Amino acid sequence: MTAEHAAVDRLRAIARDAGVTAWVHATRLTGPPGTVALDDVTPVAVASLYKLPLALVWADLVVAGTVAADQPVRLAAGARTPGPTGVAMLLDDVTLTARDAVRLMLAVSDNACGDAVLALVGLERVHAWLAGLGLPASLVRQGSAEETRAVLADTGTDDWAAAQRALADPDRAVRTSQYDPALASAATAAQLGEVLRILWSRRSPAHDLVRDAMAHQAWRHRVGSGFPHDDVLLLGKTGSLGLLRHEAAVVRFPHEHPVGVVVLTRSARPERHLPRVDAAVGELARTGVGPLRLADDGALSPGPAD
Amino acid sequence: MAPGYAPDVDLLKHLGFFRAVADTRHFGDAAADLGMTQPPLSQGVRRLERYLGVRLFDRDARGVRITAAGRRLLPPTRDLLDAADDLVAAARDLAVPEQVRLGVAADLEEVAPGLVRTLVAGGTAVAPTVAGSVELVDLLREGLLDVGVVRHPGVLDGLTAGPVLVLPTALVLPEATVLPEARGRAGGGPAGVPGACRGLGGLTLPVAVPPRRHQPAAHDQLVDALRRAGHSGAVVEARDAAQRAALVAAGSAAGVVPAAAGSTAPGGPDGSAPAQLPPGPPLRVRVALPHSGRRRPEVDHDAVSGVLEAALETVAGAAGAAR
Numbered sequence: 001m002t003a004e005h006a007a008v009d010r011l012r013a014i015a016r017d018a019g020v021t022a023w024v025h026a027t028r029l030t031g032p033p034g035t036v037a038l039d040d041v042t043p044v045a046v047a048s049l050y051k052l053p054l055a056l057v058w059a060d061l062v063v064a065g066t067v068a069a070d071q072p073v074r075l076a077a078g079a080r081t082p083g084p085t086g087v088a089m090l091l092d093d094v095t096l097t098a099r100d101a102v103r104l105m106l107a108v109s110d111n112a113c114g115d116a117v118l119a120l121v122g123l124e125r126v127h128a129w130l131a132g133l134g135l136p137a138s139l140v141r142q143g144s145a146e147e148t149r150a151v152l153a154d155t156g157t158d159d160w161a162a163a164q165r166a167l168a169d170p171d172r173a174v175r176t177s178q179y180d181p182a183l184a185s186a187a188t189a190a191q192l193g194e195v196l197r198i199l200w201s202r203r204s205p206a207h208d209l210v211r212d213a214m215a216h217q218a219w220r221h222r223v224g225s226g227f228p229h230d231d232v233l234l235l236g237k238t239g240s241l242g243l244l245r246h247e248a249a250v251v252r253f254p255h256e257h258p259v260g261v262v263v264l265t266r267s268a269r270p271e272r273h274l275p276r277v278d279a280a281v282g283e284l285a286r287t288g289v290g291p292l293r294l295a296d297d298g299a300l301s302p303g304p305a306d
Numbered sequence: 307m308a309p310g311y312a313p314d315v316d317l318l319k320h321l322g323f324f325r326a327v328a329d330t331r332h333f334g335d336a337a338a339d340l341g342m343t344q345p346p347l348s349q350g351v352r353r354l355e356r357y358l359g360v361r362l363f364d365r366d367a368r369g370v371r372i373t374a375a376g377r378r379l380l381p382p383t384r385d386l387l388d389a390a391d392d393l394v395a396a397a398r399d400l401a402v403p404e405q406v407r408l409g410v411a412a413d414l415e416e417v418a419p420g421l422v423r424t425l426v427a428g429g430t431a432v433a434p435t436v437a438g439s440v441e442l443v444d445l446l447r448e449g450l451l452d453v454g455v456v457r458h459p460g461v462l463d464g465l466t467a468g469p470v471l472v473l474p475t476a477l478v479l480p481e482a483t484v485l486p487e488a489r490g491r492a493g494g495g496p497a498g499v500p501g502a503c504r505g506l507g508g509l510t511l512p513v514a515v516p517p518r519r520h521q522p523a524a525h526d527q528l529v530d531a532l533r534r535a536g537h538s539g540a541v542v543e544a545r546d547a548a549q550r551a552a553l554v555a556a557g558s559a560a561g562v563v564p565a566a567a568g569s570t571a572p573g574g575p576d577g578s579a580p581a582q583l584p585p586g587p588p589l590r591v592r593v594a595l596p597h598s599g600r601r602r603p604e605v606d607h608d609a610v611s612g613v614l615e616a617a618l619e620t621v622a623g624a625a626g627a628a629r
Contacts, residue, residue, distance in 0.1 A: 016440065019523025021463050170527065171472050171590065173458070268459035268523035276526055 003291035004036050010287050011038040015265070018280030020245075023264040025189035026288030029200045029250065031257040031296060036288045040189035043138070043181035044264045047147070048109045049239030049246050050185035051117075053139040053195050055102055055213075057129045058121055059206035062099075066125075069099040069206055073116050081145040082160065085218075086110025099209055106213035106237055111144035118143040133198060141185040147241070150183070151176050167242035168272045178241055179266070189262040192248045196260035200250060211235055214250070221275070223249040223263060226282030226289075243267050245277055251289050257296045261285045318390055320354040321383045323347055324362055328380055331370050404604040405431040409442035409454035411591065413516040413524075415547045417473065417564050417621055421455060424617040430610065438520030446596055452605045455614055457524040458590040467592040468611055471618045475503075476583035478554050478561035483511065503587045507536030513586075514550040514559035517543045524590065528562075531587035562586040564621065591618060 015022035015038075025040035027033075061067045075087050075094045085108040087094045087101075096104075098120055101113040118126070118140070127137040152158060154176040155166035167174050177183040187195075199207065214235035222245065223236050236249035243266045252258040263284045267277045326336035327347070337344040355362050362376035372380070406425065410418040418436055425432050435445065439456040446454050447464045456462075458470050513532060518525040533539040542559050544550040553559040565585070593611045601607050 016461070017519075017522055019459065019461060019521075019526065021461055170459070171470055171588075173467070173470050173592070268461045269527055270459065271527075271530075 004034070007036045007287050007291050008038055011036075011284055014280055014283050014287060018265075018277055018283075019268040020265040020277055020280060022280075022284055023189040024262065024284055024288050025193040026259055026261040026285070026292055027193045027197065028292045028294065029197055029258045029260050031294055034292045034294070035193075036291055037190065038288075040193070040262075043186045043188055044246075044266075045179050045181050045184035045186050045241070045244060046139070046192070046246060046264070047178070047184070047239035047241035047244050048111075048114070048144070049187070049192065049237060049248055050140045050143075051105050051109065051114045052192070052199075052237045052248055053130060053135065053187075054114070054118060054121070054126060055106055055210045056133075056195055056199050056202075056207075057126050057140075058098070058102055058117055059199075059202065059204065059210050060129060061121060061125070062206035063202075063204045067098065067120060069097070069209075071098040071120070072096070073098055073101050073113075073120065075101075075112050075116055080112040081115045081143070081148065083109075083111030083144065086113060088112035099206070103209060103213040103216075106210065107216045108218050109238065111148075115143040115145050135191060135194065136187065138181070138186045139191065139195070141183075147178055147184065150178050151241070154178070164242075164272060168270050170270060174242075174270065176242065179243065189264050192262040192264075193260050196248055196250055196262070200258060200260065211250075221278045222247040222281040223251070223261060223285040224282065225279050226284070226286030227251060229253075243270060245274070245281060247281060247285070249285065251285070253293060255296060257292075257294050259289045259292045261289050263288070315353050315357040316350075317354075317357075318387065320350045320357075321387060323350045324354055324376070325380070325383055325387060327351060327363065327370060328372050328376065331372070333370060404602070405433040406605055406610050407433045407435070407450065407452045408610075409435045409437065409445055409451040409456070411439045411442065411455055411457045411520070412436050412546065413439070413457055413520055413589070414455065414473075414591065415563055417618075418455075420621070421614055421617055425610065425613055428613055430613070438517065439524070440519065440521055443594065446594055449596065449600060449602075452596075452602060453607060453610050453614065454594045455591055455618070456594050457521040458592045459523045459527060460521045461523070462592070462594055464597065465594045466597055467594040468615055469592070471591050471593075471615065471622060473589040473591065473618065473622050474565040475562045475586035475589050476565045477506075477509075477513075477586045478551075478563055478583060479509075480511070480554055480557040480560070483557070483560070503531060503535045503585050505536060505584075506532060509537050509560060511558070511560045512540040512542045513537070514544050514553045514561050515541045516550075517545060528587050535587070562589075564589055593618075 011022060011024050022038060023040055023042055023044050024038040026036040062069045073096055077091060077093050082088050086104040088111040101116050104110040105113040105117055126140050130137055130139055148160060151163050155163045155174060157163040157166055199210065214237055215233060217236045219238065222238055224234050227234060231254055233252040234249055236247050239246035245267060246264045248262045250258050250260050263281045265277065265281055267274060326340050327333060330336045330339065333344050333348055337347040351362065360375040361373050364371045364373055410421060422432050422434050435451060439460050442451065442454040442456050443462060443465065445451040515528065529539045529541060542553060544553055550561050554561040593614050595607050595611055
């Protein structure tokens with residue numbers, strides 16, 4: 001049995017022990033090809049992970065000259081998508097540049113900035129660009145405002161806090177269309193791995209700032225919990241909604257080929273705070289990345305995000 | 307005569323004649339045993355002898371004697387007839403109304419036999435399996451169970467499941483363990499929430515629970531609920547209900563049992579009424595079925611799950627009313 005096969009068995013065991021369904025895709029981004037996969041061709045609702053392909057498309061369009069990175073974006077207090085972080089949780093009007101909106105959308109999963117960037121690029125242009133990259137339009141089916149509206153409607157609530165309480169009710173099995181890959185932004189773990197691969201291959205200031213924002217992601221409790229090493233660079237983007245706890249990340253050990261890892265999970269427990277499941281995402285990532293670690297003797301120079 | 311073709315021989319029937327005559331050594335008695343008259347029996351044996359090409363019996367004035375050839379052919383005749391009986395019996399088993407292959411989570415303790423009794427009382431034949439919920443889910447996916455009552459929350463990929471049913475539980479304390487008054491303790495919470503698990507800050511014993519691997523998510527949820535109520539969350543994983551009860555009897559752990567089961571516990575040794583047991587974290591279950599395309603057509607899955615859910619609702623309701 002190869003190390004990759006043993007890793008897949010281990011991934012199944014970790015998922016079972018944590019009480020989650022897991023979809024995993026880990027792949028070496030440079031050097032000889034190598035992949036560890038667990039159910040990585042099954043479409044899964046990705047929640048806020050839509051912001052990752054959106055950022056890639058935005059940066060590509062900056063390079064193409066279609067959008068300007070420093071274009072001002074006005075986010076009026078009463079006219080932006082609310083959310084728990086970033087501009088979305090502020091009280092007053094905010095004006096920033098498009099590239100700062102992209103950075104907040106990635107570093108703290110800012111819903112207001114995510115929807116602003118999506119409006120800036122335009123859903124149809126995002127879909128056309130994704131198609132050109134060989135990626136499905138479903139990666140960005142909608143923004144955060146649409147997702148929020150659907151969850152409120154499905155749970156019969158009128159604010160986000162009440163909707164979250166409804167989704168977290170331990171005495172009911174509450175469903176929402178936003179768990180359904182046919183209705184929400186959705187992708188397979190392999191497709192998100194391809195997004196990481198393309199993002200890693202791009203050379204431009206716009207792509208640099210996207211990678212840098214991912215390196216500054218505010219939380220390290222999921223994939224990051226599997227790599228508690230200060231010298232290991234982690235560029236990640238999480239996605240969370242109810243039972244869904246996802247992260248797509250690039251893991252870069254010094255002097256090794258970078259490895260992209262996508263861990264998508266749906267937990268059996270509905271509660272909002274499940275540190276054990278977040279830790280399982282880290283363990284799944286570490287288990288997937290482990291067999292792919294490979295010294296990169298030829299590349300002593302720092303990678304594009306360093 | 308071509309081998310295998312004998313229009314006037316019914317091989318199994320006529321071998322049955324041969325066996326009956328060999329056992330009784332009398333055509334008249336054999337015919338009586340077979341519920342027929344002697345002439346067709348004699349004619350059948352003669353046809354068999356002609357077909358096989360050997361004499362099976364010598365008949366003379368003193369009666370019937372089995373020939374050497376007959377003695378040689380009697381054992382394989384018995385084997386063939388026994389095998390035919392087995393085949394018919396096996397077919398009968400397949401033809402009787404189907405048993406419902408029911409899986410019940412081992413963690414349900416005394417609730418499990420009650421569920422089976424309810425189905426049987428309704429005229430449903432049941433082949434029960436009691437096991438950990440993860441194992442039951444695997445069996446349901448593999449098509450080896452028709453319906454399962456599993457602990458919630460747990461991964462149910464590939465199955466469909468009914469609503470979450472919440473069964474209240476009671477803490478069972480070793481004799482002479484007195485739980486201090488909850489008021490004022492951390493985890494006490496507001497009074498007046500009937501059935502809520504709270505005020506376990508004074509309970510220093512670990513809690514005996516089913517093995518975590520039975521349903522890891524439900525186990526973790528229970529430990530979190532114990533901690534929320536002020537308990538340390540220390541648990542002892544015990545393989546079955548008897549082991550858990552023994553740990554409680556030994557004074558080394560508290561137990562958590564479905565309230566319906568706990569409330570039937572006998573009173574004190576002096577015949578006193580059973581003490582009111584403090585509530586524990588609830589036990590949540592769901593009735594799980596294979597997807598509609600993967601169900602055995604001979605089982606009425608919806609009816610069975612309806613009966614099970616109603617029975618579980620009754621358990622939940624009775625326990626709730628008792629509080």
